[in-house]
Amino acid sequence: MTRTVRLLASASVLAATAIAASPALAAGTTAGTTITNNVTLDYKVGGVDQSQVTASDSFTVDRKVNLTVAEVGSSTTSVSPGQSATVVAFTVTNASNAPLDLALAATQLSGGTAAHGGTDNFDVTGVKVYVDTDQSGSYDAGTDVEVSYLDQVAPDDIQTVFVVASVPLGRATADVAGVRLTATASEATAAGSLGSTVTQTSGANTAGVDTVFADTASNGNTARDGIHFAEDDYTVLAASLTATKSSRVVSDPFNGTTNPKMIPGAVIEYCIAVANAAGSAAATNINISDTLPDETSYDSAFGIKLNGTVSGSACNADGTSGGSYASGIVSGTLNDIAAGVTRTLVFRVAVN
């Protein structure tokens, strides 16, 4: 008959639970590691030391496959219509306790709510995936290499991946294109080639290294499928320019500047007002050209006034001299026009 006894030593008591600290676990012990517990027992019989007794037990650490894709930053990427090489960045982390190849795929949303709340309503073009080869944290064209997978990613390794695309012309402010970067756990079988997709060990535990998926359900992902994605989006910020041309009679040969009439010899002032709507992107390189009617002649004494202002819808006919006139065409370049700002180009002609 076996009697189980639990003997208490008189020595100090260890209050274990009160001081248990969580060890810093990241990817953790490498898969395939054998952990062996060895215990030794010394004792005496009849006051005589006996041979030491030992015992041990071992198990193998299995492979926990966990990967994370996360957006870098937490806001949309503002783009202009027609902009090329627009970049959104992601980090891809191998949180497994074994090296992995990570297959990468960039896909576009088709409608629905994008990462930052907008509604996806267009696709960017020429989508490519680059790895941050020089680890600069920013996309460097010509340096960073286009990839379809990350090769031999070590446990705990984090790599930055850029999705680079172009924005079609003609998109309006607040248009949104959502993109998704998906990483799939793959076997790190050989350097330089993408291994087969990792599969979870099904059925009973085996003596060898089993595979357990441990990826999370964050950000709409499916937990424990060996696949993880994150989304980001592009939001268009376009300039929204409107040009308005107005004119007034400055003087005529008979009335002078008092109630002038539109008669031959009268001086007409033209004002071209360019307005950029509130909430738009600043407009740059604004070139204006205006062909004069045949029945008029350019007033070179007045010249051309650029970057004038308006009061409401009334042209103030102010500004600084600039621009040029040649072959019946008035032309000038306005300064950059910020959102909500109007600039004018003013010139005068005489009626023939």
Add this chain to the structure above:
Amino acid sequence: MKIWLALFALLAPAAAFAADTVSLTSKVFVERVKPGADGKPVTVREAPGVVTPGDKLAFVLRYRNAGAQPATGFVLTNPIPPSVAFTGTDDAGAVVSVDGGKSWGALASLKIAQADGTSRPAVAADVTHIRWALARPIAAGAAGELSFRGVVE
């Protein structure tokens, strides 16, 4: 002799032994929290099937005095295996070492020297060895069990 005993202990812990021998086994279990019969979570100990980093382990040490005489001076020493962080024990009487077995004491009394010359109180994860010294003799035929817990790093 030592090897034979260890092997025998592993293979047939309950078998009869020659006189004046004490048998010893070490078993590792994974502690998992599962819903019990009443729906409340209960911690169950399973054989170490699928074990991955972060899993909680229970190391169970069983001894039995298979001899005809009482055994005294019982000292059971267990180095914490590599890749395992000690988290605690419920069995009273344990002393631990945080310096590879050079010095022993209750965890709260131990300090860890730091690079800047100061020291900090030791925590469970610092433990390198655990030891039980049993004051009372183990009667012939008596058996017992001691255990401690850890987590796969």
